[in-house]
Amino acid sequence: MSTSDRHLDVESSKQLERREPEAVRYFAEHLSRPCEVCEAFLAREDASPGEFPGLDALTDEALVEASGRPVREDAVGWARVRRNQGAPRRAWLTGGLGAMAAAVVLALLVRPGAGGPGDVEPSSQRIKGTAPLALEVTAVARLPDGTVRAVAEDAVVPPEAVVLLRYHASESADALLVREAPGVPPQVLGRHVLTPGTHDLRDGEDLAGVSLEDERGPVTLVLVAWPQGVQGDAALEAVRVSGQVPPDAAQARLRLKVAPGHAAP
Amino acid sequence: MADCIRRAAQGEQAACGQLYQRFHGAVRRVAQGSGTLEAAEVEDVVQETFVRAFRELPRLQHPRAFSGWLLTIARHHAYALSRNVKARARAAEDLAREADMSVPALPPSLTLERRVAVVRALIEGLPEGPEKDTARLFYLEGELSAREIAERLGLGKSAVTMRLERFRARVKRELLARLLAAEVG
Structure with a gap:
């Protein structure tokens, strides 16, 4: 050759x-x-x-x-990845205190009000205190095909959906997003900083989506918030160490039911 | 970007989120290059790629290797879902290997900008016809999957996949020539 x-x-x-x-x-x-x-x-x-x-x-x-096309934001995919990573997002809770703090926080969160069908429940409840933080949440569900539907209280949503929350807060606040479901410990999904007005709940620059993959049955998303202020850092430290949320915390809940076969909420 | 990769390697979710939003499109394009994958399987490749990448990120020694490393993982996962027995076998072998990869020192002729120019020039240089249409639709317009291109052009899915792989090999040949030329000096 x-x-x-x-x-x-x-x-x-x-x-x-x-x-x-x-x-x-x-x-x-x-x-x-x-x-x-x-x-x-x-x-x-x-x-x-x-x-x-x-x-x-x-x-x-x-x-x-080569195409140079801009990349669109993919909140649904990111929520699925985060979920598939396994652990609940408690990066702000360190070491062994994390699980303990999460459990105690939830002991405070699980309050009467998750009533049966027909109960009327305000979207925002103050735990106690005299300086109310007004807090409300609404939600939409994004499906893998890109459609977005509003989600009402007690809506039935498919497990493929990713729930995106929108909140209204009367003032700046530190907040926790928590997932409750029957028979499993409550799960802190993330910590957020709320700004006054009506905004999408975000995780840094991304929308904070909650994936429902592998969920079945009732699921409640709870946003717990307390005003930021001179005691802001101390309040966060108290949550980290003892699970005690500030006395003037408010919470807003969204009850859902996850069921396969529902193409849209 | 290097700082973002370091923070993601430490488990910082916000940094992982930034990396996902920056690279999910690229990962998806790698998976969409296989005409055998359904849309849901493409999304599975995206999921599995990022989950694996974030898990193994602490072992990646060079942040500048991140995007190439990520796309290599994506290609392996796409192969793993392929109907092709040989491709599946190769993917299983590749995925079992260490996740880290070598980072060749890049000569000026192989910066990302220059490599992209190579891709565009090679597409321009193709004779007019279905081969050029396929490469242009997939790599330059960057919107349709291989399956969708097959439907648009009235071709079989495997024909489109084969053309994309053939064009990719042409790019590899050109880049390998530049790597070797840089060594010759």
């Missing part, structure tokens, strides 16, 4: 892996022009792992960036 007939194959790829100067020189020149034989070798599905290390990554990076 003459030198000019040489194409990429298992042997030459090993020579290149060993950085043999003659092979490097030859293929640097040979591959600078289209070659169907070499391209077929590069496209084959049974390539050995580690062949031409990094080349696939360099290629895919370039290919996916």
